[in-house]
Amino acid sequence: MSDRGGSRLDRMVHGFALRRWARAAESAAETDLSDLRDQRGRARALRSHIDKLLHVAEGRLALPAIGSTAIAKPHGTDWAWRPELWRGPLGVPGMSSVQSKAMLGREVTLFHDCAHSELTLRQLRNTREADLAPFGLRLDVFQFDGSYLSLAIDLPKDATEGLRKRHVIRMETIVEMEKPLELFARLNIKHGPNTEQIVREVPVSAEEVAVEFDLAYTKMNEKRVTGLWLDVIFEGPQMNQVILRDLTMTRFPRAEM
Incomplete structure (x- = not known):
């Protein structure tokens, strides 16, 4: 049985x-610079272990479960994905x-043309x-003095595997x-x-929304697809707060006519 509080010696240390x-x-x-340099090295080594423990602890103790792959999937779905920002804590x-x-993370990039940025991004x-x-x-x-604002989300390599013009790609999101x-x-x-x-x-009339991209209407060369990404574009965003509670992508074959 584990000692929940730890030993007295552990607590003292x-x-x-x-x-x-x-x-x-x-x-x-x-602090003297040579001593400070030594402290910095030891602090960095200690922080790497602390960060690892916190990452695992957050995943095991918080709900919904971090890393959740629970996704609402249309019938016939052959690929489904939730970006890392919505799955687990970012560094x-x-x-x-x-x-x-x-x-923000490895998959989400913010684009804008503001001369002076008054934008904040935060994982919650x-x-x-x-x-x-x-x-x-x-x-x-x-304040927003630009002409465009968008989030680019890079889809993983496996999104291109077996991709055909008969596929429909669906984005679902929860927007506040x-x-x-x-x-x-x-x-x-x-x-x-x-x-x-x-x-x-x-x-945006409803909180949970979805859009579908039918690849049959593209000139996509099935044999030469090398990558996919999604742009989420905000029009007239000034003095506003937008929360994307979730974002998922699924892929399924279009129903035959």
Whole structure:
């Protein structure tokens, strides 16, 4: 049986280590540079273990379960995916005054042409009973002096495997916003030197929404597809807060006529 509180000696050692690092942090501005360099190395080594423990602990203790692959799938689905930002905690959970081409995680990139950025991005924890995704994404927009704002989401390599023009790709998302705005989704398909694009308006009258991209209407070369990405485009976003509680992609063959 495990000792839930730890031994008395463990608690004493832990308390000593906390006080030691607290003193080092408080005096860092005046510490001799050679000592500070040594402290920095030991702190980095310690942080790597702490970060790993926190990552695992968050995954085991929080609900909905981190890493959840629970996705609503249309009949016949042969591929389904939820981006990492909505699956698990990111090392850097947010940023402010976000510059164009800044990435949150490895798959989500923000694009805009503002001269002065008053944008913030932050990963947030979903706690509602109805949520399937462990995390969501909050976008805060204050003054906006640009002409476009979008999130680009890179789809994984396996999204291209076996991709055919008879496929339909479906995006489902849960959207919350302070005030109405126009929202568009654009699927980009890279094949050879060309890129096919399909644009759909995302209805925002309901919280849970979906759009479908029918590849039959493209000139996609099935043998040369090398990548896919999704653009989520915000029109008139100034002085607004938008939360994407979930975002999933599924693929299924179109019903034969």
